[in-house]
Amino acid sequence: MKRRLFTAVCTLLLTVCSLTGCGTSNHTEDITEDQLPYGATISADSSRSMAFSYDKRFLDEELVNKLYTYYHSIETKDGEAFGSVLFPLYHEYQLTILYENTLTDQDIIDRTYDSIKDYFGYDFSYTFVDVTDLASQIGESSSRDALAIMLDQLAQEQDMKVISEDTQKLYELTVTRYVDKQGSATKTETDDSLVGETLFAIQYQNEWYLMYS
Numbered sequence: 001m002k003r004r005l006f007t008a009v010c011t012l013l014l015t016v017c018s019l020t021g022c023g024t025s026n027h028t029e030d031i032t033e034d035q036l037p038y039g040a041t042i043s044a045d046s047s048r049s050m051a052f053s054y055d056k057r058f059l060d061e062e063l064v065n066k067l068y069t070y071y072h073s074i075e076t077k078d079g080e081a082f083g084s085v086l087f088p089l090y091h092e093y094q095l096t097i098l099y100e101n102t103l104t105d106q107d108i109i110d111r112t113y114d115s116i117k118d119y120f121g122y123d124f125s126y127t128f129v130d131v132t133d134l135a136s137q138i139g140e141s142s143s144r145d146a147l148a149i150m151l152d153q154l155a156q157e158q159d160m161k162v163i164s165e166d167t168q169k170l171y172e173l174t175v176t177r178y179v180d181k182q183g184s185a186t187k188t189e190t191d192d193s194l195v196g197e198t199l200f201a202i203q204y205q206n207e208w209y210l211m212y213s
Contacts, residue, residue, distance in 0.1 A: 033057065038134040048072075051187040054131040058171070063201055063208045070199075070210055071126050071177070077113055079106030087202055087209035089154055089163065116179065120192050123182040128189050133174035144172040147200055147211070169203040 033041060034057065043056040048068050059067075066085045073082035083091065083105040095101065103111075117123055135141035138148075148170055151163040175197045178190045200211040 038136070039132070046187045049187075050126040051128045052131070053128070055134070058134050058136065059131065063203075066201070066208050066210055067129065067131075067199075071129060074109050074112050074116075075125050075182075077106075077109055079104065079109055082109050085210050087204065087211050089158075089160075090151065090211045093154055116194070119194075120179060124179040124192075125182050125184060126177055127180045127184065127186045128178040130176040130178070130189070131173055132176055135172040136169065141172045143198070143213070144170060144200065147172075151202075163202075163204065166205045167202060168206065169201075171201040173199045173201055175199060 038055050038058055041055055041057060042053060045052045045054075045064065050068070050071065052064055052067065054064065069081055069085045073079070073085075095103065135144050138145055148164060148167075151167075155161065155163050177194045177197060178188070179192050179194070180186045180190050198213050200213070202209050202211065
């Protein structure tokens, strides 16, 4: 809430400065909405079973739908839906190398669900998903930049065309998740939250996919 209030104040201040001029310089430069950083404009969408808060200049409807499927698959323990939104090349690497073929998608979401349930002490549903920050350009996040290099290396190892050539966008998302007891119709920020989850979103060959760290 404080973040959204802060960005709203910053947006207002930038607008006033562009109209009246700030400081002592006689030169003023209009700042367009597209030039403002992530979070300067926030949209709230409660059309699904959980609400989403995000900057619509960066996240389109398709990407929000993928985020919804991702989180909904965890709260409903749907391994097939979970796997459907993940970037295949990276997900295969996780299953075969990181997990050494010992876990399935169903195992992963079962464990994820159980860990959240144990933390809060009840069966839960997501009520509100807040995309609080986003890195989209080279140099904004070392993790994002390292992932871009890694994806190209994984593709080369499999004699594939490098991923970067067909990548339109690669985002690092920072997400806060709010939960309530399962069956609740709440679609707001609750007292129970999980702050600072990192997800990566890639628009590859004009389709969005997710990657978790």
